Amino acid sequence: MSTTTATAAEQIPSSRTEADPARVARGKPLTHTAGVPVYRWGQAPEYLRTKTQLVADRLNVTEAQEKSPLAYVRTREYGDVPLHDPAAAERMRPLPSSTKAKMAARRTCSECGKVRKAILRGPCSVCRERAEKERQRLLARTCAGCDTVRERPYPKEHRRCAGCRQEQLEKKRARVEAWLVEVTVCAGDDCTKRLGSKKAARAYLKAHDWLLRPERTDLPDSMWWPGWSRRCTPCKTAYDAEQERRRAEYQARYEREQKERRAAEARAAEARCRWAAAALADPDVLVLDTETTGLGEDARIVELAVLNSRGEVLLDTLLDPGVPVPGEAADIHGITTEALVGAPTFSDILVRLTGLLDGRRTLIYNDVYDIGRLRHELTLHYLDRAAREAAGEAASTGTVPENSRKRAVAEAAKQAAAWLDAMHFEDVMIPYSDWVGDWSEYHGNNRWQPLNGGHRAAGDCRAVLDCLRSMGRNYVHEYTTAAAGAGGTSEGTT
Template sequence: MSETLANSTVREGDAGSDVAPRGTPVGSVGNVPVYGWGQAPPHLRTKTQLAADRLTVTEEQEKAPLAYIRTRDYGDVPLHDPAAAVKMRPLPSSTKARMAARRTCPECGKVRTVILRGPCSVCRERAEKERQRLLARTCAGCSTVRERPYSKEHRRCQDCRKEQLEKKRARIEAWLAEVTVCAGDDCTKRLGSKKAARTWLNERDWLLRPERTDLPDGFSGRPGWERRCPPCQEAYDTEQERLRAETQARYERQERERREAEARAAEERKRWAAAALADPDVLVLDTETTGLDDDARIVELAVLTARGEVLLDTLLNPGVPVPDDAAAIHGITTDALVGATTFSDVLVQLTGLLDGKRCLIYNKWYDVGRLRHELTLHYLDRSAAEATEEEAQAWAREQAATWLGAMQFEDVMIPYSDWVGEWSEYHGNNRWQALDGGHRAAGDCRAVLDCLHAMGESRGSEPSEGS
């Protein structure tokens, strides 16, 4: 506890004195009074204050404090009588040595007040100053170290400074030769003298100067150097305008093509939804599971026709408890599945319903994954007894893949989310829409049919003209 807390509860010379409380309790914890800040009995101490005097509370004191003091940062802090406290046992010399070693600087060997993870701050500052002094005496070009610091302007030795200036002069000469000749194609007209260009280059504050009319030939009223003669500049501006027009036309064409593609995709989604509702070979499937993990089990399975007729709606006993968080979502508890049928018991019926039919699923990747897991477990139970575990698992996975490959599953979530069109900048596509079906298998199947009706309501089963 902080020293401020200690000063707020104890006055100098009051230790052990039996005086009346300085304040009235502001509350209680059980039958123990709670005092406000600075109003606690002065003879009581916190555990931090007792530790400063090498005292510690007993187990009885820990369980039954005499009072509490209410603080803003630490809550209600218990207070104890120092007369009932016991002296702390002295630390073993080995423990003291280990504690001191953790606070010892490896550079200077001094023991600091805090635990160190490397050199102390004094040694780090000394090393940084030495590094800066060495850097000032090291040539930035050839890394030669000398006794005196180099010039702060360039930090180079004489030879490296000469080389640096020669390179700078060469760059300036190349620039002067380039800017004093028109940059237009096949044009060699002079734009001004090198002296004028050098003067312009040496004026470091030219960007801040107002427009001038007394500039030599080759300069404009703007703060910059003209790179083309007037005829070439006019031709350049014309070409740039043409390029801008082409870019704008290309952008407008791409936008038009994108809108047309979106319109075709929207029309295709409507056509697909309307055709699915009118197709007698279309079924809707949904499952409820024990969770979202890869080993989650199916606890409810429903299959409906496109007209809403229930072909299968049953609870399935997965043989494992249903987690509370999953049961809180769909309401199917472990007790509700006692005596329910299993996935293996309904597999033949499910196979007969889905065989040769189009099966629509909202987020088919998840439900198909749960079906794959259940099928794998089903075939694993029926694998040959003499097969090894690895062979049995490989055979079960192969049989599950064969079963799923014979079915025709189609997803509804992606087309419906694209139909809603709630764009997500984070994901870079349309946001997936939640299915409002009450989190029960049959209810979710009916919600899928509602999505199909919403997508295809603007058109019948026949395609519109011109599509």
């Protein structure tokens, strides 16, 4: 026997021989949860109530009832809702008078001062309806033309006074006359030939008065007057010929512009390929790449490599950034904090790096990022030097200059910018991505191509050289021959 059936059997009066219908389930339970039956909607015993229903009857569910419901009712939106016996619930304590007053104030209309059933945010619905009716009555007594208000409503058809109505009718007659002339007289230049009857046009306009509501100068001829042409035969022939001439002119212009665009794209593509081939044949061209601690503005360089156009390594070194290498960065390039112990700092190799790059073209894949990391390292380098100079000045004079930190940062940034301005950097990523031509409708340009160099500085430099060889393979022999003739060398360019 279920819990509900047992409770109902215990509460049957001794004078009765049958169960109370209100305490008997109307249907069989769907399932049981911890021995408690779960009913469909409307199948549970009628006397059981949900917690919300008990609160509406000013009853509170006890802790024991909360832990041991008598049944559940299955709902689509809230799942299985517990049911409780109202007789075992506790009566709510009456609210304090101050709370009742606050609750009544929230339900009081600001217009009529009456207390309504629901919480109000402004006037009640009765006052809003009254105000809307008053507004409609005032609108009916206001002229739509001159805003004159009178005692009696204006006619509903036009809602205008006599003067405004007369003016409206005159404007309508003027529009009708202009339309009649437009549809019954040839629209050709300096042609006044009559094309149809005004009487028939008036009859058509009476059935299609919407033609004159807006200014419909963009309608095709068939919409103005079915079966009639807006031009006489000579004018229509001339008009069609003019339209055909304009279409031919527009088509010729479009084809010419497309041809010029394709020619410009072909010239740009050839220039990119020749640029790559010339860079490979130039012995003074260098390729630079860095690996860093991340992608942020404060990321430090942990590896730097410089190769020449023949693929010879001129500089390949790890750099101690002075900060730990994050795990996500180490997972990409494989350089950990432990691997940088004993490595030189950026300041240690700056003189050598300056000697390599000074006066030579330096190619970088995504130069914006690498130049930004070089700028950050240079700023920190010159900032340390400026701090040492400020410390020496303070020691010699016995005073600390005002805004010394601000001046040191500004001077370091100025020196870093001067160092970068003295170098000649060129980007490879944009020309190579344009050469691949993987167009993106979302970005409106060619997608940037990944550099498959293994995420190590020297390997990425070699990958840049591979990109240049792919781009300039059709012209590399021409530039190699020219460089050999000028005393250059072509080793490593094929």
